Amino acid sequence: MMYIRRFSAVLLSLLLLIPFSPTGFADDGQYTVPIYFGDSYQGLVRAYDSLYFNNTYLSLTDLSAILSGTDKNFRFERVVSSSEGEYFSITRGQNSVLSSGAEGLIPRTLTAVLNPTRNRLLVDGTDRKYYTHNPKTGDLYMSLTDVQLLLDLSMIRSSGSLVMYLDFPFIPDLNALQADGYFNMLDSAFVGDAETGEVLFTLHGEDSVPVASLSKLLSFLVLKEAISAGEISASDYVQISRNAEAVSLSGDGIISLKAGESVPFSELMEGMLVASSNECALALAEHLCGSEEAFVTRMNRRALELGLYSVRMFNCSGLPSYTDGAVPVKRQNLMSADDLFRLTCYILRYYPEITEITSSQLSHLPSLNDYWTANSNPLIYNLPGVDGLKTGSTNRAGYCLVATLPVRAVDGIHHLVLVLLGAETADIRGQAAEILLRYGRMGYIQ
Numbered sequence: 001m002m003y004i005r006r007f008s009a010v011l012l013s014l015l016l017l018i019p020f021s022p023t024g025f026a027d028d029g030q031y032t033v034p035i036y037f038g039d040s041y042q043g044l045v046r047a048y049d050s051l052y053f054n055n056t057y058l059s060l061t062d063l064s065a066i067l068s069g070t071d072k073n074f075r076f077e078r079v080v081s082s083s084e085g086e087y088f089s090i091t092r093g094q095n096s097v098l099s100s101g102a103e104g105l106i107p108r109t110l111t112a113v114l115n116p117t118r119n120r121l122l123v124d125g126t127d128r129k130y131y132t133h134n135p136k137t138g139d140l141y142m143s144l145t146d147v148q149l150l151l152d153l154s155m156i157r158s159s160g161s162l163v164m165y166l167d168f169p170f171i172p173d174l175n176a177l178q179a180d181g182y183f184n185m186l187d188s189a190f191v192g193d194a195e196t197g198e199v200l201f202t203l204h205g206e207d208s209v210p211v212a213s214l215s216k217l218l219s220f221l222v223l224k225e226a227i228s229a230g231e232i233s234a235s236d237y238v239q240i241s242r243n244a245e246a247v248s249l250s251g252d253g254i255i256s257l258k259a260g261e262s263v264p265f266s267e268l269m270e271g272m273l274v275a276s277s278n279e280c281a282l283a284l285a286e287h288l289c290g291s292e293e294a295f296v297t298r299m300n301r302r303a304l305e306l307g308l309y310s311v312r313m314f315n316c317s318g319l320p321s322y323t324d325g326a327v328p329v330k331r332q333n334l335m336s337a338d339d340l341f342r343l344t345c346y347i348l349r350y351y352p353e354i355t356e357i358t359s360s361q362l363s364h365l366p367s368l369n370d371y372w373t374a375n376s377n378p379l380i381y382n383l384p385g386v387d388g389l390k391t392g393s394t395n396r397a398g399y400c401l402v403a404t405l406p407v408r409a410v411d412g413i414h415h416l417v418l419v420l421l422g423a424e425t426a427d428i429r430g431q432a433a434e435i436l437l438r439y440g441r442m443g444y445i446q
Helices: 009-017 060-066 098-106 144-149 176-180 212-228 244-250 264-272 278-289 292-305 337-350 354-358 425-442
Strands: 002-004 030-037 047-050 056-059 074-081 086-094 122-123 124-130 141-142 155-159 161-164 188-193 199-203 208-210 238-239 263-264 332-337 361-367 371-374 390-395 398-409 414-422
Touching: 009 390, 047 060, 056 060, 056 144, 060 074, 060 086, 141 144, 144 155, 144 425, 176 425, 188 337, 188 425, 199 337, 199 425, 208 414, 212 278, 212 292, 212 332, 212 337, 212 390, 212 398, 238 264, 238 278, 244 278, 263 264, 264 278, 264 361, 278 292, 332 337, 337 354, 337 398, 337 414, 354 390, 361 425, 398 425, 414 425
Parallel strands: 030 047, 086 122
Antiparallel strands: 002 199, 030 161, 047 056, 056 141, 074 086, 122 124, 155 161, 188 199, 188 414, 208 332, 238 263, 361 371, 390 398, 398 414
16 A cells, blocks of 8 residues: 655646647747667767666767756766776766767667666766666766656656756656556655654555565664663674674675674674675674574564564574575565664664764775775765665565655754665665655755
């Protein structure tokens, strides 16, 4: 069941009633551009479908040229640096630098089956984490949806043309998306206000589903409460066990840990939250309770005390685990989106310092072989203000995310909390999460 607090279809319905203009600008900022599916540049916006028809990716080279001189203009460049390698740059507020001398940037052939990946893209000098396709010709292709998110404009595709409304920001119409089946790509989702508890959006929020590494949020809470109770200290050094080393050396390992070494508690905590290190989570669990089994018992008990009745934890990390019977059963940690929202609200209320860790784009763990990692939460890069909180994925859980965004209300700062579970792919996770958070913040002071 889907519940939406606010209805935002009115504006988009009005947009659909605006008659299409000829190519060019009308007084209302409407701009109709033909989409060209082909292998040569003809002054149109080249577009290619990724795997399926209408899963459309647009040329940023062409969009930059088309939007020159408008309020949404941007300069698009491919940069090759001796120190940073190849990356792409968008500078908003500047016109395209394309000219007849830039003909080499225009691809003459391109396969119609794209393989989107995270090519490095800087927007106004800041890293963004959108999935794009680089045909190795100096151009970059971005999905129709992500272009609207990036440039904050509304588009409608009709009869082979792309209608851009430059004066209208991107406004997600969740009712239309639901009717089209957009949310069928997710298991469940929830958006709410952490301060008031108000539900802004929910989709199958009560269903208990696999949550992968989002389990580590409950591990974080148990560890922080143990610190508050004086059982352990944040200044502790944690001795790494053979079990933690074994996880580190396995296919599920992320950070190298060696049995017998002592590692600062704070670095293991950061490794657990930002790098989503399974071995760090295990080392912390053993440090508090002596064994993972005892820690998991404590996790499940604490969840019941908090009224999180959908929770069933089998380990501290969210990895799949197996029973030891003659027919091993693969088990996944379970929780509902509703309960993840409640858990996140509780953490933000009593341990808001978590966002000091989860808001960082880069994490550095000097004691662990000078380990560096980038934050896996795409919204930290793509939606200004997002300050957390955790990503996770397994084959069964799909791609999951809990994101937090401070917004201003008349009575002060509120935190929007997004829970998204079971996304089909990583790019859908990032895109759907940004759409839902943009929707959620519409009723607040921007």
